[in-house]
Amino acid sequence: MISMKGLTRYFFVIILAAVLRKLGNIAACGVKTFVVIFFLIIIWIYVTMRNTVDDNSKMPQHLREVNGFPSESFESKIQQPYLLMDRFEKNIKHDKNITTGNPLDTGTEIDTKLLKMAQANNTKGFEKNEVEYIKLKIEEANKEQIIYNEDIFGRLNNDSLVILVQVHKRVNYLQHLIDSLAKARYIDQALIIFSHDIYEEEINDLIKAIKFCKVMQIFFPYSIQTHPDTFPGADVRDCPRNIGKQKALQIGCLNAEYPDKFSHYRESKFTQIKHHWWWKMNHVFNNLNATKKYSGFVLFLEEDHYVAEDFIHLLRLMGRQCETKPQCKFLGLGLDIMKPGPSNQAIMSLFHTNLGLAFNRETYLDSIKKCAKEFCEFDDYNWDWSLNYITNKCGKGPKLSMILRAQRVFHIGECGTHSRNANCDVGKVLAGVKNEIKSLGLYPTNIELTETKVGRPKMMENGGWGDKRDHELCLKMTRTIPNIVIS
Numbered sequence: 001m002i003s004m005k006g007l008t009r010y011f012f013v014i015i016l017a018a019v020l021r022k023l024g025n026i027a028a029c030g031v032k033t034f035v036v037i038f039f040l041i042i043i044w045i046y047v048t049m050r051n052t053v054d055d056n057s058k059m060p061q062h063l064r065e066v067n068g069f070p071s072e073s074f075e076s077k078i079q080q081p082y083l084l085m086d087r088f089e090k091n092i093k094h095d096k097n098i099t100t101g102n103p104l105d106t107g108t109e110i111d112t113k114l115l116k117m118a119q120a121n122n123t124k125g126f127e128k129n130e131v132e133y134i135k136l137k138i139e140e141a142n143k144e145q146i147i148y149n150e151d152i153f154g155r156l157n158n159d160s161l162v163i164l165v166q167v168h169k170r171v172n173y174l175q176h177l178i179d180s181l182a183k184a185r186y187i188d189q190a191l192i193i194f195s196h197d198i199y200e201e202e203i204n205d206l207i208k209a210i211k212f213c214k215v216m217q218i219f220f221p222y223s224i225q226t227h228p229d230t231f232p233g234a235d236v237r238d239c240p241r242n243i244g245k246q247k248a249l250q251i252g253c254l255n256a257e258y259p260d261k262f263s264h265y266r267e268s269k270f271t272q273i274k275h276h277w278w279w280k281m282n283h284v285f286n287n288l289n290a291t292k293k294y295s296g297f298v299l300f301l302e303e304d305h306y307v308a309e310d311f312i313h314l315l316r317l318m319g320r321q322c323e324t325k326p327q328c329k330f331l332g333l334g335l336d337i338m339k340p341g342p343s344n345q346a347i348m349s350l351f352h353t354n355l356g357l358a359f360n361r362e363t364y365l366d367s368i369k370k371c372a373k374e375f376c377e378f379d380d381y382n383w384d385w386s387l388n389y390i391t392n393k394c395g396k397g398p399k400l401s402m403i404l405r406a407q408r409v410f411h412i413g414e415c416g417t418h419s420r421n422a423n424c425d426v427g428k429v430l431a432g433v434k435n436e437i438k439s440l441g442l443y444p445t446n447i448e449l450t451e452t453k454v455g456r457p458k459m460m461e462n463g464g465w466g467d468k469r470d471h472e473l474c475l476k477m478t479r480t481i482p483n484i485v486i487s
């Protein structure tokens with residue numbers, strides 16, 4: 001497809017070429033230079049304007065986030081006050097089936113708050129309203145703990161599987177993950193819990209449309225979305241990442257005392273990921289009614305993962321074998337830094353993978369929760385490195401992972417490990433992964449352990465986690481609370 005912009009640029013170049021050729025005939029050197037400079041200035045203005053106005057919207061969504069660009073277009077921001085009212089009305093009609101009368105008379109407490117908010121249609125206060133609205137919706141969902149399709153697939157039991165998926169906002173990847181989960185054998189016995197740090201109807205609809213197993217949504221209550229200008233989001237009074245401690249102390253920014261080991265200050269878009277991972281794990285094991293007594297395995301996935309259809313079969317085989325080995329605490333469905341091996345082989349490793357990591361309540365209680373302080377104070381914003389740190393440095397005895405040599409979980413995120421081409425085409429990456437899955441011998445009947453141990457991970461800290469407030473918030477999340485209170 002050629003866009004309007006592309007055409008404009010094309011004509012521009014043609015005209016420039018034509019003018020230059022004509023000028024070549026005239027051979028008036030001074031005029032030629034003048035015209036060239038004139039065009040260069042025009043091009044410069046054009047490029048500058050384009051960069052400021054347009055380029056953000058061209059950036060792929062995930063890069064926009066990483067670069068701190070707003071995720072929505074300017075137009076959609078302008079329309080938001082109207083959307084809020086729409087959203088409210090839909091919600092009332094949809095949830096409560098109110099057709100007549102004043103909704104205030106019949107709605108719940110939260111509905112009443114929402115209606116008042118939507119009626120106070122003052123555009124300036126709107127962004128605040130939007131945040132309050134989302135906070136209420138999150139609070140409501142976390143309280144209600146609705147499990148979709150439970151009537152069809154029955155209640156969770158200890159032999160089931162809980163799949164806990166961390167979702168940000170890359171909807172197209174999430175769709176691929178869901179498609180792959182739908183094809184998995186035994187998925188009808190699993191409960192998938194999607195844990196969100198963005199409340200967004202488009203994502204919610206995608207999840208509510210799942211019919212192949214029990215599904216639940218939980219919402220991370222300390223997100224940047226619900227804390228746009230205060231901690232755990234970025235406070236305007238926070239120190240800029242690169243300011244340096246001396247300068248920070250001079251200007252007296254909020255967290256001047258707490259840079260990381262590289263003298264950088266926290267960036268909320270990175271700290272959020274570790275907080276979210278830690279929160280959802282604790283929330284599932286401690287607080288959710290459906291899972292707080294569940295003793296089986298919880299598998300951790302992310303929105304840009306893709307699974308092979310026999311992954312539950314393999315988790316079961318590995319789980320049984322792991323139980324017979326006292327040092328075996330974790331399962332891993334793949335390790336993309338390892339040379340792949342036969343589809344029925346696994347290794348025992350001191351290193352724990354972030355690709356299809358699974359563990360049960362016993363491991364949570366003995367090897368993770370007890371080391372919460374170490375996890376929360378380790379100066380590394382990566383949850384997987386923090387986990388590797390505590391399992392090797394905290395508590396007694398080696399804690400091993402049983403990891404498959406032929407991976408069953410793939411990372412298809414743009415520019416992930418499976419894409420070597422510069423533009424990271426999802427379609428191509430996906431085709432590659434599907435081919436790899438096809439070439440595996442799926443559904444092996446047993447697991448063969450090939451090596452006993454693989455190298456101890458390096459215990460270096462990657463930084464990004466020096467702020468005392470992050471340490472404190474992280475520790476707070478391990479508490480067991482009967483009802484989720486959002487602060």
Ligand SMILES: *[C@@H]1O[C@H](CO)[C@@H](O)[C@H](O)[C@H]1NC(C)=O
Pocket residue numbers: 097
């Ligand atoms: C709403 O309620 C009315 C009567 O109680 C019922 O006839 C109608 O089908 C309901 N609509 C929806 C969308 O549930």
Ligand SMILES: *[C@@H]1O[C@H](CO)[C@@H](O)[C@H](O)[C@H]1NC(C)=O
Pocket residue numbers: 119120121
């Ligand atoms: C909100 O706007 C609508 C339509 O513009 C108006 O009728 C209504 O009175 C306003 N509500 C408040 C609380 O200002």
Ligand SMILES: *[C@@H]1O[C@H](CO)[C@@H](O)[C@H](O)[C@H]1NC(C)=O
Pocket residue numbers: 143144145289
């Ligand atoms: C969760 O369990 C508590 C205590 O048993 C109960 O009061 C509450 O209503 C339950 N919540 C849901 C959503 O089932």
Ligand SMILES: *[C@@H]1O[C@H](CO)[C@@H](O)[C@H](O)[C@H]1NC(C)=O
Pocket residue numbers: 156157158293294295
């Ligand atoms: C699962 O096991 C735990 C502890 O062994 C027990 O308390 C719980 O009731 C079991 N849950 C189900 C659904 O069987």
